[in-house]
Amino acid sequence: MTKQNVFKGVTAVQRSLVDYWCLLRESDCVPRRESVDPGHLRSMLASISIVEFDDSGAGRFRIAGSRLRDLLGFEARGHRVEDVVGTAAETFALGLSAAIDREAPVGGVIEAGERLHAWLRLPLAAADGRISQVLCHDEILPSRRFLLSPSTGSSVLPKSDRFAA
Numbered sequence: 001m002t003k004q005n006v007f008k009g010v011t012a013v014q015r016s017l018v019d020y021w022c023l024l025r026e027s028d029c030v031p032r033r034e035s036v037d038p039g040h041l042r043s044m045l046a047s048i049s050i051v052e053f054d055d056s057g058a059g060r061f062r063i064a065g066s067r068l069r070d071l072l073g074f075e076a077r078g079h080r081v082e083d084v085v086g087t088a089a090e091t092f093a094l095g096l097s098a099a100i101d102r103e104a105p106v107g108g109v110i111e112a113g114e115r116l117h118a119w120l121r122l123p124l125a126a127a128d129g130r131i132s133q134v135l136c137h138d139e140i141l142p143s144r145r146f147l148l149s150p151s152t153g154s155s156v157l158p159k160s161d162r163f164a165a
Contacts, residue, residue: 007105009137010147013044014120017137018105021122030103033124033133049136050124051081051096058082059096062133071117071138095121096134103131109147116141 006022009015020040024031041048050063061068064076072084084092098106099121107120120137141147 007107008148009105009107009120010109010118011139011141012146012148013047013139014107014118014137015148017041017044017120017122017135021105021135029129030123030125030131033126036124036135044137047137047139049076049138051092051134051136053100053132053134059134067140068136068138071140092136095119095136099123099134100131107137116144116147118147 006018009018021031024035026032038045046065046067048063048065049061049068051059052062053059059081061076061079061081069075074083076084081089081092081096095106095108100123103123105120105122107118110117110119118139118141122135122137123131124133124135126132
């Protein structure tokens with residue numbers, strides 16, 4: 001994976017988060033969880049969650065920002081990914097799997113009525129190098145004008161698309 005091929009997010013905040021993730025990579029490897037400085041993420045913590053996977057592959061929300069609660073309708077911290085229902089469930093499952101399988105950032109936009117949900121999934125490795133966590137960023141946008149345009153290197157999706165990268 002080269003840095004030119006890395007998905008850059010669909011919003012300016014997501015672009016900044018992906019740039020930080022790329023900075024943490026050692027050569028072409030997935031960054032280690034302990035490399036992430038929570039202070040660097042301070043301004044976006046309300047939109048951040050971390051899903052941790054056990055040896056059986058089951059995911060559980062280890063950290064969940066307050067905006068995720070607004071999006072899902074419940075406090076996700078401690079809950080399994082399977083506990084998420086509706087449109088958000090599909091997004092979480094697809095995004096988490098793709099980030100782990102690709103060992104790279106993935107994201108996109110879901111439009112549900114007047115609501116835009118911009119999502120980003122970034123894989124993180126444990127000390128042993130195994131991808132065991134995914135750093136998630138989810139934000140509700142008031143309009144499409146907050147999305148980066150294709151000319152900035154990111155995908156802006158039509159209404160029917162759910163998965164960008």
